[in-house]
Amino acid sequence: MRESFKVVLTEKEMPREWYNIQADLPHPVPPPIAKDGKPVTPEMLAPVFPMNLIEQEVSTKRWIRIPEAVLEILAIWRPTPLYRARRLEAALKTPAKIFYKNEGFSPPGSHKPNTAVAQAYYNRQFGIKRLTTETGAGQWGSALAMACKLIGLECKVYMVRISFEQKPFRKMMMRAWGAECVASPTSTTEAGRAVLAQDPNTPGSLAIAISEAIEDAVTSKDTRYSLGSVLNHVLLHQTIIGLETQKQFKKLGTYPDIVIGCVGGGSNFAGMAFPFLYDKINGKNLRVVAVEPAGCPTLTRGPFAYDSGDVAMMTPLLPMHTLGHTFVPAPIHAGGLRYHGMAPLVSHVLREGLIEAVAIPQLECFRAGVLFAQTEGFIPAPETSHAIAMTIREAERAREEGKEKVIVMNWSGHGLMDLSGYDAFLDGKLSDCLLSDEDLARSLKSMEGLPKPPNLG
Amino acid sequence: MRESFKVVLTEKEMPREWYNIQADLPHPVPPPIAKDGKPVTPEMLAPVFPMNLIEQEVSTKRWIRIPEAVLEILAIWRPTPLYRARRLEAALKTPAKIFYKNEGFSPPGSHKPNTAVAQAYYNRQFGIKRLTTETGAGQWGSALAMACKLIGLECKVYMVRISFEQKPFRKMMMRAWGAECVASPTSTTEAGRAVLAQDPNTPGSLAIAISEAIEDAVTSKDTRYSLGSVLNHVLLHQTIIGLETQKQFKKLGTYPDIVIGCVGGGSNFAGMAFPFLYDKINGKNLRVVAVEPAGCPTLTRGPFAYDSGDVAMMTPLLPMHTLGHTFVPAPIHAGGLRYHGMAPLVSHVLREGLIEAVAIPQLECFRAGVLFAQTEGFIPAPETSHAIAMTIREAERAREEGKEKVIVMNWSGHGLMDLSGYDAFLDGKLSDCLLSDEDLARSLKSMEGLPKPPNLG
Numbered sequence: 058m059r060e061s062f063k064v065v066l067t068e069k070e071m072p073r074e075w076y077n078i079q080a081d082l083p084h085p086v087p088p089p090i091a092k093d094g095k096p097v098t099p100e101m102l103a104p105v106f107p108m109n110l111i112e113q114e115v116s117t118k119r120w121i122r123i124p125e126a127v128l129e130i131l132a133i134w135r136p137t138p139l140y141r142a143r144r145l146e147a148a149l150k151t152p153a154k155i156f157y158k159n160e161g162f163s164p165p166g167s168h169k170p171n172t173a174v175a176q177a178y179y180n181r182q183f184g185i186k187r188l189t190t191e192t193g194a195g196q197w198g199s200a201l202a203m204a205c206k207l208i209g210l211e212c213k214v215y216m217v218r219i220s221f222e223q224k225p226f227r228k229m230m231m232r233a234w235g236a237e238c239v240a241s242p243t244s245t246t247e248a249g250r251a252v253l254a255q256d257p258n259t260p261g262s263l264a265i266a267i268s269e270a271i272e273d274a275v276t277s278k279d280t281r282y283s284l285g286s287v288l289n290h291v292l293l294h295q296t297i298i299g300l301e302t303q304k305q306f307k308k309l310g311t312y313p314d315i316v317i318g319c320v321g322g323g324s325n326f327a328g329m330a331f332p333f334l335y336d337k338i339n340g341k342n343l344r345v346v347a348v349e350p351a352g353c354p355t356l357t358r359g360p361f362a363y364d365s366g367d368v369a370m371m372t373p374l375l376p377m378h379t380l381g382h383t384f385v386p387a388p389i390h391a392g393g394l395r396y397h398g399m400a401p402l403v404s405h406v407l408r409e410g411l412i413e414a415v416a417i418p419q420l421e422c423f424r425a426g427v428l429f430a431q432t433e434g435f436i437p438a439p440e441t442s443h444a445i446a447m448t449i450r451e452a453e454r455a456r457e458e459g460k461e462k463v464i465v466m467n468w469s470g471h472g473l474m475d476l477s478g479y480d481a482f483l484d485g486k487l488s489d490c491l492l493s494d495e496d497l498a499r500s501l502k503s504m505e506g507l508p509k510p511p512n513l514g
Numbered sequence: 515m516r517e518s519f520k521v522v523l524t525e526k527e528m529p530r531e532w533y534n535i536q537a538d539l540p541h542p543v544p545p546p547i548a549k550d551g552k553p554v555t556p557e558m559l560a561p562v563f564p565m566n567l568i569e570q571e572v573s574t575k576r577w578i579r580i581p582e583a584v585l586e587i588l589a590i591w592r593p594t595p596l597y598r599a600r601r602l603e604a605a606l607k608t609p610a611k612i613f614y615k616n617e618g619f620s621p622p623g624s625h626k627p628n629t630a631v632a633q634a635y636y637n638r639q640f641g642i643k644r645l646t647t648e649t650g651a652g653q654w655g656s657a658l659a660m661a662c663k664l665i666g667l668e669c670k671v672y673m674v675r676i677s678f679e680q681k682p683f684r685k686m687m688m689r690a691w692g693a694e695c696v697a698s699p700t701s702t703t704e705a706g707r708a709v710l711a712q713d714p715n716t717p718g719s720l721a722i723a724i725s726e727a728i729e730d731a732v733t734s735k736d737t738r739y740s741l742g743s744v745l746n747h748v749l750l751h752q753t754i755i756g757l758e759t760q761k762q763f764k765k766l767g768t769y770p771d772i773v774i775g776c777v778g779g780g781s782n783f784a785g786m787a788f789p790f791l792y793d794k795i796n797g798k799n800l801r802v803v804a805v806e807p808a809g810c811p812t813l814t815r816g817p818f819a820y821d822s823g824d825v826a827m828m829t830p831l832l833p834m835h836t837l838g839h840t841f842v843p844a845p846i847h848a849g850g851l852r853y854h855g856m857a858p859l860v861s862h863v864l865r866e867g868l869i870e871a872v873a874i875p876q877l878e879c880f881r882a883g884v885l886f887a888q889t890e891g892f893i894p895a896p897e898t899s900h901a902i903a904m905t906i907r908e909a910e911r912a913r914e915e916g917k918e919k920v921i922v923m924n925w926s927g928h929g930l931m932d933l934s935g936y937d938a939f940l941d942g943k944l945s946d947c948l949l950s951d952e953d954l955a956r957s958l959k960s961m962e963g964l965p966k967p968p969n970l971g
Contacts, residue, residue: 061525061526061589062586062589062590063525063589065522065524065525067522068518068520068522069518129519130891132518132519132520133519133890133891133892134891140590144664162619164887164891164892164893166930203891206888207601207888207889207891225934225937226930226933226934229933229934229936229937230893230930230933232936232937232940233884233887233888233893233929233933233936233940234887234888234893235888427690430621430690430691431663431664431690431691431692432664433590434587434590434591434621434660434664435590435621436621436687436690436691471621472690473623473683473687473930473931474930476683476686476687476690477682477683477686479686479689479690480682480686480689483689483690
């Protein structure tokens with residue numbers, strides 16, 4: 058057999074600590090604030106999250122130990138292999154070396170369980186017996202369902218009603234893992250009843266589902282709420298991806314010139330990118346690129362501002378790139394990237410000039426996803442195809458420039474639950490769903506009157 | 515971290531040869547015959563299969579080299595890990611050590627690509643440009659679609675119409691890998707047109723789809739037909755599963771007391787079992803158990819006889835356990851196990867007393883599948899849940915007997931494309947679909963007048 062196409066770590070080589078980029082930021086990230094402009098205190102968050110996770114959220118300690126019990130469950134599918142995409146390189150006739158970190162081997166099929174397991178563990182340590190969350194298409198809900206079952210917590214997932222009805226398979230997955238999954242809005246919360254009273258046939262929304270999940274958590278015994286992206290501790294738990302990747306490059310005796318990940322809330326990108334940013338902050342020369350959908354261009358067209366995480370303004374105001382909390386993303390198939398905001402830490406490192414951001418239209422991403430599946434075998438999630446599309450752009454540029462660049466992307470999950478998107482693409486039924494200036498301006502108006510974050514430095 | 519839960523091989527440790535059990539059978543397996551009772555010659559099969567695969571089909575050489583190009587593609591997901599199911603053991607309070615070989619990591623999610631890649635390779639070596647096949651629920655069709663794309667062949671899949679319409683996701687998977695997938699019967703073959711003339715609204719059947727795929731292969735330029743189970747060369751290609759497992763047990767310094775696999779056509783079971791039967795034939799003391807659905811109990815209730823592989827009697831007569839070629843299996847969710855016949859080699863080793871066979875009802879299997887998902891994380895395919903159910907029976911027996919047995923099962927694939935089965939089970943909508951004596955007797959009548967295979971030795 059010729060040279061190996063993948064780099065595998067043993068379980069013993071799994072990272073034992075997460076990397077916290079808050080220890081190394083040139084300027085600290087601004088704090089979340091309440092609507093009155095005052096900082097949010099840990100005590101204000103205590104009814105929603107357990108205190109041990111709140112402490113992680115605000116920690117500036119560089120390395121945070123991964124509990125043994127968390128490592129043991131992550132080891133079901135971790136360490137994940139780093140692949141050299143030789144067949145894709147050959148199809149592109151590029152001198153670039155393309156690597157991808159395959160996060161699709163977890164039981165639900167994406168990177169999401171990396172934080173779901175950790176969050177379930179810390180909640181249980183804190184004496185919590187039950188977690189609530191919201192989910193759109195269901196990737197996050199299914200990851201948390203599995204994590205809760207393996208850790209020993211009950212789990213209730215409020216799933217946006219239209220997805221609950223149109224995409225029943227993730228709901229079935231949650232059920233197989235013993236979680237309760239309900240169509241939101243429900244009649245069991247005040248928030249849900251209020252919406253239903255106005256419109257009994259509402260398709261639901263992520264904002265409504267968040268409201269219901271938080272209300273359930275703060276009003277139920279031994280219950281807390283769990284979020285699958287955006288927050289600092291969620292990004293922290295994902296850094297195992299980049300830390301493993303660095304070990305794998307060390308084994309290869311090489312180092313990437315370009316690190317690429319797709320961004321929705323920011324967690325899979327941060328998981329891959331932040332450990333490399335540690336190197337960059339310490340003098341290493343590399344580019345780090347966040348790729349978002351042109352239909353939901355938060356980093357490239359949204360201002361850095363204080364904005365709410367949800368339409369109903371239930372959450373604190375977060376300092377982030379945002380399209381405005383009333384923004385309704387176009388119905389692109391990359392459901393996990395359809396979010397008006399962005400993790401404050403990802404927004405902040407863009408402001409700091411540590412990363413670049415690119416928006417790519419949907420059709421180019423699906424073309425990239427199909428080329429990947431037909432050369433490398435694995436069918437990527439529509440979200441992941443954004444990272445692939447950017448990787449292909451860079452590989453083609455390397456060909457034009459005749460440069461042997463090393464590119465690595467985070468392959469965040471498989472597309473086996475998203476095949477109808479591929480079908481619609483191959484039938485020529487999809488469009489790019491670009492965002493018009495008018496729609497953007499209208500949405501940004503929702504932030505008028507909110508406090509502004511301070512300038513850098 | 516405590517002791518590792520999985521045993522991983524490096525790519526360099528992948529087996530370089532397949533194991534051919536025909537070299538070691540106490541009595542040779544009877545040959546396939548034509549309806550006139552005369553043996554089928556390689557020349558008679560040449561319009562259907564390439565000669566290099568026909569040679570493999572009849573070879574009695576013990577070890578057959580795996581081509582480098584095949585190994586390179588298998589290495590996308592191989593070697594697969596051998597897991598110790600410690601959480602399942604704990605849930606069962608058993609002293610048994612339970613291991614499972616996870617074949618669910620391949621891009622289509624099952625063991626099927628192990629032979630699909632090899633078959634595509636040998637066809638291409640022989641100058642073939644295009645493969646045809648049939649598929650029921652789509653596991654095999656999607657595996658061959660991927661293999662053809664990666665090897666560089668065209669692929670056309672005749673998918674049973676009712677599955678094509680009711681289970682569209684596997685069809686979409688085939689499309690993503692560039693294969694043409696059509697609902698069978700079609701109007702493009704004589705076999706298809708004949709059926710449509712009689713009943714334009716026919717739901718189709720595997721037998722019709724086989725007829726169409728073979729007709730297409732023998733009447734098209736540079737085209738051959740490919741089968742996903744039953745035949746000797748298909749089972750041969752799957753032995754990489756058991757050969758890897760043996761290396762993994764060697765690393766552990768232990769050896770299984772019981773080897774378990776589910777059986778439909780027989781290929782995943784044989785892939786795990788045959789390398790262990792080599793040890794058994796050479797004096798090792800172990801049990802090897804084939805598990806079939808009680809709704810389609812080929813090995814446990816069907817006689818060993820010469821029977822056709824399809825309803826239309828297009829195929830040669832094969833010496834096998836069979837429920838009769840007119841048998842219509844109950845609509846159990848383990849679609850891959852709904853076959854009236856059984857691989858001649860698997861049937862033969864049962865006759866030889868080398869393996870045991872057990873039939874388990876559907877509900878016990880789904881219960882086992884849910885327990886597995888909720889302890890080990892991965893959601894098994896309904897087919898795989900049969901192996902799990904038997905593993906649980908043996909683990910419980912070990913508990914009762916107070917014995918520390920070592921059990922290994924072939925975990926043939928994940929159930930992410932079969933979640934509606936779990937949903938129906940959790941809703942209490944499934945039944946055991948047992949086979950009545952009357953239905954069996956009626957079906958067995960279809961074999962009246964066919965030649966009988968000789969007795970053993």
